[in-house]
Amino acid sequence: MTEPSIFTRILNGEIPGEIVAQTDRVFAINDINPQAPLHVLVIPKTEQFRDVTELAAGDADLLAEMVALSKQIATERANGEYRLIFNNGASAAQSVFHVHAHVLGNIEEGRLVG
Ligand code: 5GP
Numbered sequence: 001m002t003e004p005s006i007f008t009r010i011l012n013g014e015i016p017g018e019i020v021a022q023t024d025r026v027f028a029i030n031d032i033n034p035q036a037p038l039h040v041l042v043i044p045k046t047e048q049f050r051d052v053t054e055l056a057a058g059d060a061d062l063l064a065e066m067v068a069l070s071k072q073i074a075t076e077r078a079n080g081e082y083r084l085i086f087n088n089g090a091s092a093a094q095s096v097f098h099v100h101a102h103v104l105g106n107i108e109e110g111r112l113v114g
Pocket of ligand 1: 029
């Protein structure tokens with residue numbers, strides 16, 4: 001049995017982290033190290049999928065639910081426009097192997113990172 005991911009531990013209240021939005025199957029937290037004025041992580045409540053490739057093949061509805069919540073957050077906290085990033089693998093800067101979307105918004109012109 002592997003250890004719960006840091007995101008599961010936040011969801012379970014074992015470590016601090018405010019849930020800023022959620023649906024039945026997905027939750028969102030502010031990134032602890034924001035790379036843009038809006039930087040939210042949108043995460044499935046279960047950690048059965050490591051990355052978006054597995055998620056898309058295994059539960060496309062859940063992926064669609066993540067995208068819908070991302071759009072909702074971008075509408076509420078930015079102008080509805082957003083950058084959606086999935087890192088896939090350690091050499092692509094993935095550090096938490098519980099699939100999550102980075103939702104970035106309110107990015108100043110010329111300040112696109114990564
Ligand atoms: P990855 O590199 O796996 O795509 O993204 C992991 C993200 O999780 C990083 O952007 C990192 O800042 C964020 N993160 C890591 N630990 C915590 C934490 O304890 N709380 C929050 N809110 N974000 C975290």
